[in-house]
Amino acid sequence: MEGYCAQKELYFMDIxxxxxxxxxxxxxxxxxxxxxxxxxxxxxxxxxxxxxxYNAQSExxxxxxxxxxxxxxxxxxSETLTPEQQQIMMEAETAFGQDExxxxxxxxxxxxxxxxxxxxxxxxxxxxxxxxxxxxxNGQTVGKKIFxxxxxxxxxxxxxxxxLFVRTLLGRFTIETMFPAYIIIMIIWGSLGMVGTVIxxxxxxxxxxxxxxxxxxxxxxxxxxxxVVVDHMSQKIFRTTDDLIAHKKRIAxxxxxxxxx
Numbered sequence: 039m040e041g042y043c044a045q046k047e048l049y050f051m052d053i054x055x056x057x058x059x060x061x062x063x064x065x066x067x068x069x070x071x072x073x074x075x076x077x078x079x080x081x082x083x084x085x086x087x088x089x090x091x092y093n094a095q096s097e098x099x100x101x102x103x104x105x106x107x108x109x110x111x112x113x114x115x116s117e118t119l120t121p122e123q124q125q126i127m128m129e130a131e132t133a134f135g136q137d138e139x140x141x142x143x144x145x146x147x148x149x150x151x152x153x154x155x156x157x158x159x160x161x162x163x164x165x166x167x168x169x170x171x172x173x174x175x176n177g178q179t180v181g182k183k184i185f186x187x188x189x190x191x192x193x194x195x196x197x198x199x200x201x202l203f204v205r206t207l208l209g210r211f212t213i214e215t216m217f218p219a220y221i222i223i224m225i226i227w228g229s230l231g232m233v234g235t236v237i238x239x240x241x242x243x244x245x246x247x248x249x250x251x252x253x254x255x256x257x258x259x260x261x262x263x264x265x266v267v268v269d270h271m272s273q274k275i276f277r278t279t280d281d282l283i284a285h286k287k288r289i290a291x292x293x294x295x296x297x298x299x
Contacts, residue, residue: 053194053266054273055255056187061267064181068166071180076162083154089147096143103134152223159215167206176275177202177265188270192254195276201263209259217241 084090104111107130113123134140171177177189177197189205191197197205218238225234249255254266268275276282 053192053254054269056185056267056269058249058255060185060187060269061255064179064185064187067181067184068179072162072166075166076158079161080154080158083157084150087150087154089150089154092143092146092150096140096147099137099140099143100134103130103137106130107133155219155223156216159219160211163206163211163215167210168202171202172199176270177205178270182267182270186270188268188273188275189260189265190268190273190275192264192266193276193279193282194268194274195279195282197263197265201265205259205263205265209257209262213258213262214245 103109107126109126109130113119113127119127166179171179171182171189174183178187182188189197189202191201218241221230221234221237224230230237245257248257248261252261254260256266260266274285276285
């Protein structure tokens with residue numbers, strides 16, 4: 039019985055990595071919760087920054103130019119305009135583009151959108167991936183709690199607040215969320231095109247390669263923070279490094295004692 043217990047404790051020294059399916063299920067649930075939280079914050083920020091007010095001013099200014107140049111709204115986006123209509127549209131667009139107020143309103147709307155997207159993602163991630171795991175303990179989010187997986191240091195010791203912060207801010211927010219988000223925005227605006235698509239595919243492939251090739255199936259945020267996702271039911275999580283050292287010494291002593299016999 040004592041030999042079995044010693045072997046069992048020795049087994050717990052190995053990192054019991056969480057299965058890919060558990061991680062995927064927990065990640066999907068956390069992503070859904072993040073979208074809900076971030077969407078609420080995004081709408082709130084648009085209201086705070088008066089996005090609708092600036093948008094109404096921009097639309098009113100556009101209508102002014104439509105009336106000034108006698109442009110029918112149905113002309114916008116049409117591919118069947120006459121050469122005369124095309125000339126009128128070109129003149130109106132040129133005048134609108136040189137209008138200082140139009141330029142100001144465009145910049146305000148763009149900045150509000152980008153700032154709201156960034157802040158809603160940041161606040162949402164900090165709440166769900168940093169604050170909540172500190173409350174639940176062992177780096178667990180809602181999804182990880184439900185599927186019984188945890189985040190620890192690579193040696194099985196409970197991760198520090200700094201590691202969790204780096205994992206969330208630098209890994210999850212900066213590299214894995216906002217970088218792809220801005221690439222997508224630039225693709226939509228026509229600034230990157232195929233280059234942006236290649237970058238997104240490369241980032242996805244990098245994540246897949248890291249999960250397949252690294253010993254702990256680590257993604258970028260885990261590599262940056264020095265963490266690993268473990269199975270909470272089978273992994274022994276040590277409170278401090280001293281606890282880990284004491285555990286190893288005890289196992290080594292028990293192993294030496296057995297070898298004497």
